[in-house]
Every structure is written in C-alpha cells, then in structure tokens.
Amino acid sequence: MEEESKTLPTKDNFSEWYNELLMMAQIMDVRYPIKGVYVWYPFGYSIRKKVYNMLRALLDVDHQECQFPMLIPKPELLKESEHIKGFEDEVYWVTHGGLTELEVPLALRPTSETAIYPMYKLWIRSHADLPLKLYQIVNIFRYETKHTRPLIRLREVTSFKEAHTAHATREDAVRQCVEAMDLYGEFFTKLAVPYMINKRPDWDKFPGADYTMAFDTMMPDGKSLQIGTVHMLGTKFAKTFEITFENDKGEREYVNQTCYGISERCIAAVIGIHGDNKGLILPPNTSPTQIVIIPIVFKKEEEAVKQACGNVKAILDAAGIATTIDFADERPGAKYYKWEMKGLPFRIEIGPRDIKNNAVMLVRRDGRKESVSMDGLAETIRGKLMDFQAELLQKAGDSMLARIKDCATLDEAKLQVEGGWARMSWCGEKACGLEMENVVNCKLLGEPQGVTGAGRCPICGKPTDRVIMMARSY
C-alpha cells in the first residue's frame, strides 16, 4: 500500500499529531466519504484484534458471547422514556427498503438495551436462569453533530463491547458492578492505560440507569477521555420490558440489571498516551508483533547475518514472542523509521560484530540500546518486554497523577483544566455543579471513587465532604 512521505507533527501539537499518526502508522484511514466514519487499515485492525481478544479472555471466564440484531424497531426503542430521551437526537433511522417505505422505521442501534431486553424477557423464567451474563462486540451508530475524530468520536463505533447482566437481587447486581469495575481495571492495566473511576453526576449518567461509574483517562493535552462505563440499572428496564423470574417461593419478581461497555476508545488511549514524536509506542501486550529483527548486512557476510536473524526469530517465536524479520531491500535507517512509526516495542539489530560477540543489539522503542547475549536470549527478552510494559504504565500513571490538583478556588480550577484535572469540594447540588462547569469551562467527571474531604462548595459555600473531579473532555 501507499507510503506516506509527510512528516509527523510533534506531539505537543496533540490534535494534529494524533490525526496524522493514525494515517501514517496505518491505523485508520480518515478519507472515507462520510463524516465521522473511518476505515481500519490491516495494521490497525491487527491491534484491534489483539486488544479485543484480551478483553474476550477476561470476559469469557464467566460471561458468554452472543450477538443481537443491529436494527431495532421504533416502538421498542421508544419503550423506556428516559432512555430514548438520551438518544433521540442521535439515532439513525432506516425508513426505506429498496423503493418501499417501511411500515415501522428501524433504528441503527445506538446501544443494545432495547434489542436485548425483549429477549431477556423470554429467556429468563426462574431463579435458576440467574445470574445471566452475556456480552457482544458489535458496531453501533450515533448521529454525532459535534466534531468527530477517529477512534474517539464516531458515527459508526465499530468495536463496541457491551455486557448485559441480570440478577435475582439488587445486592447481586451491585456486586456485579464491582466485579465489572475490577475486570475493566485489569484490562486497562494490561493496556498500560492509567485511569480514574468517577461516579458521574446524576445528570450525566447513562439514560435509564440508577447510576454510572466511569473510567476516565487523561490524554497528553490534559483532557479527559471516557474509556469505559459500568451502569447500575436496578429494575427500571426490567419493569419496562417485563423481565421477571420466579423466586424460590414461587412469586414473580423483577430482575436487577447492570450493563457495561468499552469501545475502540481504549485503543485511542493507548495511542494517545504512549506515542511520541516518532510515532506509536505499543505496550508489548497490545502489539501484534513485539520484535522486529533488522539485519545489518555487508555483502561479504550476508549469508551469516541472514542465518543469525532466522535463528533468533526461531528462538523468540518458540518462546511465544511474536517476531518478524525485515529483509526488505532498504537501508537500516529507513527500516528503523518505519517500525518506530508503527510502535513495535523492541527492535533487534544483528550484524557481523554481534555474531562475533554471540549477542544481538536490542533497541527499545524509547531509544534505550544495549547488547544482549545469545545465552538465555528468550528469557532475557521476555523479562525486558515485561519491564517495558510496566515502565510505560508507571510513566503514564505518574504523568496523569502529576496533573491532577486539588483546587481551592474556581479561578485556580480554571487555570488547572488548561492542562490537567482539578479536584474540588462540591455540595452535591445540580445547580452548583452546572454553575461550576460554566465558570470553569469544563465538565464535572464526577465523584472520584473513595475520595472525600472536608471543604466548602465553591458556589453556595456550604460545608461538604464531597469531592468532584473536573476536566475538559473529549
């Protein structure tokens, strides 16, 4: 495929850097002729596969994968009034099949509660059917009128993982929310993406939910990116869709439900947080290929070098480390450039001198370089990959924490959200919250999980021990 000859903007110009990088590293092509809709290049898709297989592995422990239809009849979508209010402005409608106008307009799912819960009504009969924990990975659609951006704000979300659970008691459903949060925490840690969990303000929760716990990460420009949400639904949808079970006394009761979702924003976070001026930096867990071997060839010793490269690849592959050799007819420098752009964690250079030393030259994607002995190579490399993964998370976590600040005044907060997040006291009243958003020109992410502290609401002045996180957000 085409080669790009452009130069990547520097990362301090984050927005341009991000958009260009997605093209230059061949993650997404942004030139598809519909706004907010993008094409996964094969390389980008291979990362998507790796990341989502990781997510599947975590879920498959006690969830089952299934698939529900993409089209939702209008009457079903309208059934739950709070829910539809949250989505009515952004639902795409199919009105015609061929030249025929449909009797019932069909929505492209913006999320699947209203597609799934009519089936849950049929599937759940007794307490023996509970808990029910299903998930699907599907495309969903939102008619976004805001500025769209690949992987972040989309009209077609291609990779929406949504889990939907049903339980016999509210207590069980709450426990499920906690388990889901643990699971998401583990997932983001594997991606080397640091996060904070914020309980969204009531006016910003999922439409129809009791409450929403959200995973937020910080992008390099200090803005927040919502990368996962866990919703406690209680019995609201169960009542609308008549999802009941017979308890052990033979009485019918409504189920308690939860749902939780993750989209390709998780990949946007990996790219945005770890990349640098040379391109992507993929944490080893997320990289389809962890190591590229580059032969440093001189005519005379070409055969020996090729053989050494093949040998090293065989050793690493056998140890489960995905390795490729770049034998292309290009200068090493061109190869470095190419693989750095694609963010491969490590490159190994092998030339005649390395062979003589019974070693290879290891170059980490962040530039650190060292000679590594062939003795015990696979184990050494595996250890260093794990270290690299941990270092990326550590660095990103430190960077995020360093940019979160307790602010005493709204003026201070206003300055803080220019390049980070502000934490403030808040009385809990919606009016005060909206006024804070207005004055600081930001969004209230919500109450950080487990954080309280005595203070005064900056709007009404009431003493309070509630705390709220504030940020500009994607």
Next chain:
Amino acid sequence: MEEESKTLPTKDNFSEWYNELLMMAQIMDVRYPIKGVYVWYPFGYSIRKKVYNMLRALLDVDHQECQFPMLIPKPELLKESEHIKGFEDEVYWVTHGGLTELEVPLALRPTSETAIYPMYKLWIRSHADLPLKLYQIVNIFRYETKHTRPLIRLREVTSFKEAHTAHATREDAVRQCVEAMDLYGEFFTKLAVPYMINKRPDWDKFPGADYTMAFDTMMPDGKSLQIGTVHMLGTKFAKTFEITFENDKGEREYVNQTCYGISERCIAAVIGIHGDNKGLILPPNTSPTQIVIIPIVFKKEEEAVKQACGNVKAILDAAGIATTIDFADERPGAKYYKWEMKGLPFRIEIGPRDIKNNAVMLVRRDGRKESVSMDGLAETIRGKLMDFQAELLQKAGDSMLARIKDCATLDEAKLQVEGGWARMSWCGEKACGLEMENVVNCKLLGEPQGVTGAGRCPICGKPTDRVIMMARSY
C-alpha cells in the same frame, strides 16, 4: 436460560425440523421482533466463532483482515450501473439522523465493493502495491421480500466474510480465483460439507462481475444451497472507481479484481446436512466442545467416579481435545438428550464398572458405542474423532452424489429435482436456459466445473457438449 419442552419434528419434515432445531439446540432465537433478523444464542455463537476462526486461519496465510464502514453514501453505491441494478430493490436506506433529514441518503451495505474500492483507488499507486488481498467479516443487509429463514435467507447477514483482491494482470486475477476456490474447498472439507462448483449462468452472476463460480451444496430435501461464491471482476469496477497502478514502464493501467464471499450459510449447511432426529451432529472441527463426560454415579462410589471424570478431562484437555464434564443434578438420560440435541460428537460415560475395567464407555453421536481403554486414551480418542469427521464427510458426499442424475428429457429432470439435482445438456443460449428453468420449475445452477459431454439441448435440439446442473434452490 429457558429449557424447551417441545419435541423435535423428524428430519424428513426438513423445513420444520430445521426451524425447531435452531431454537431447541440454542443456535438462533427466531422471536426477535423484525422479520428475517435473528439472535445468536451463546451456544450458536460459540460454533460461529469456531468456524470463522478456521476460515480466518486459512485466509491469514496471504490475506490481511481489515474493516470498512457499514454505511455507503448513495452516490458511491450508484456509481457502477450493473452493480446497483442487482441490488436496488433490496437496499435499506438511512434517511434521518435524529430528527434531521440527511442530505445524502446512506445505504446499509448489501456487500462492500462500493465502500472498499474508493479506498483502493487511494491505496494502490504502483505495481509494488499489488497484489492486494484484504478481507473483512461484517454484517450486511438485504431487504428480502422472499420467505426468510435463519442462517439462510436474512435481512441482516451477521457474518459475511468478503475478500477483495487487486492484481496487475488479468492472468493474476484468474489465478486468484482458482486459489480462492481451493481455499473454499479446503474450508468446506473441514466443515464436512460436500459441494459442487458451478459456473453460474451469465444472467445469474454477481452484478458487475465477468463471471461467478459458485459453491453449492445439497440440503436433505434435495434443494441446493449456495454456500460460497468467487467472482472474477476484471476491470469493470477498476474503471468505475478509477483504480490504477503505475506499471514498470511508468504507464498507468487499470487493476484486475476479484472478490469472494462466504456467509453463515456455511453453518446452516453443517446443521442441515449432518443433524438427525435427535438434534445437531457437529463435525468435531466445528464443535466448540468435542466431548462431554457423563458420570454414572451410585452414592457409594460418587467420589471415585468424580475423580475419574476429572482425570479423563485432564488427559483429553492436555491433548487439545475440548472436553467438559456434566456434573448437573440430573439423570444420565436427561443429559444424553441435552448433549445429543447440541450435537457434541462424542460422549464418554464413566461409572464404577468402567473404573474397574481401566476403561471408559465411548458413545458416538450417531449411537455407536464401545469401551475404550485408559491406556493411550487421548490418542485413541483423537484418532476416533478424526475418523468420525471423515465418516461424516464421506456419508454426506455419497448422499449428495447419489441424488445427482443425468437426465435425458425435461420430464425426467422435473421428477429428479423433486428430491435431487438434474444434469442435462444445454446449448448455452439464455432463451433455452430460461425455458428449461420454466418447464422444470427449477434454477440452473450453472455449468459444473470441468464437466462436458456430447448431447442435444432439450429446448432447441442443437448438438452441444455443454452441460448444466439444475435444482430447486434456497
């Protein structure tokens, strides 16, 4: 989830048997409130995953997976006139986003040529970019007005694998068609699905293609089911979408293209061909779990039996044979019924007597039963699974061949297509072909690959060595 208490109709009542089986074995739920749109149960989806991962493994050797958008702007879809003529009656149109009417109506992809080829125009620049071989596995949509049926005739095809290739020469594209046919042949053989390859009559080829090679299998009622197609596109789409490359003389040339597709009909074929009056029969390759172990428990020896079951599972799992133990508190008979319905290839019964004999009781899904020694158990079982897989294919192939008959007269053909396929001479003229379809009340599947034979066209009486396959079809 709910248990069905219905009885499965017998398989000679194929249509009812098929529909009921999909529900009872929990493949698809047909109760979703839109015609022609169905829900994948977790069990059905686990088969889908297994089968499509097999398909991916075959393709990934020299194709790359990617993903293109689901929405296609109307002007792009209309660009290729023959192509749109083939689809205009069955395209779903999105006309509104929220309450706003869209300026440009968007089609739900009925297939993705017109979504992909505008990008190929951008991606392909020089002969070094060729061949380009990409594929995606996506949902596509057809506004079917005919009778719909799960996995077979759908308004949402959830699992469309479509490959699209571009080549420097026509010869290369033709070679790709042959390679694709080989690949599909290997895939269907792995599914134990026998097939014939027929070159579709010109009036029934893919809209916009030079020609179409189709994979047809025979369902138990003798009707044909198209389970895969390979299309030689030549330069028609390349000319419409201006896909050119610079050849080594520095001149711009149009690429030659092919595309080929497989949908969840491949799973319909497995189910329809192999199932019996007790339910599914899954060829071992397609079954997420190959073996269920059923403890035959008597109070006194419960612990010993449980331990023996765990031991056998460990041995089989370690050998890569997916095994489960059914410890449910049910009588063995109920368990047999359940797992036979779900089509697991083998069941292993373990009771005190088997333990004493240092053996297990193996029961194949077709009822054959034998005691198998614990010595070398995994290897014995693996061999028997392979045999079972081969036997299913052999039996299905024999059954299909036995129901294909050379017919000398149209009357004979008319009788033959009641329960099988008829092969006849045909002059090659469209008028004669349509008349044959009309008189015999069938479809011309096309010219079977590599088959010719001297005879006379039954309509015009002209001598010809061309031969055509005729069938009723799904």
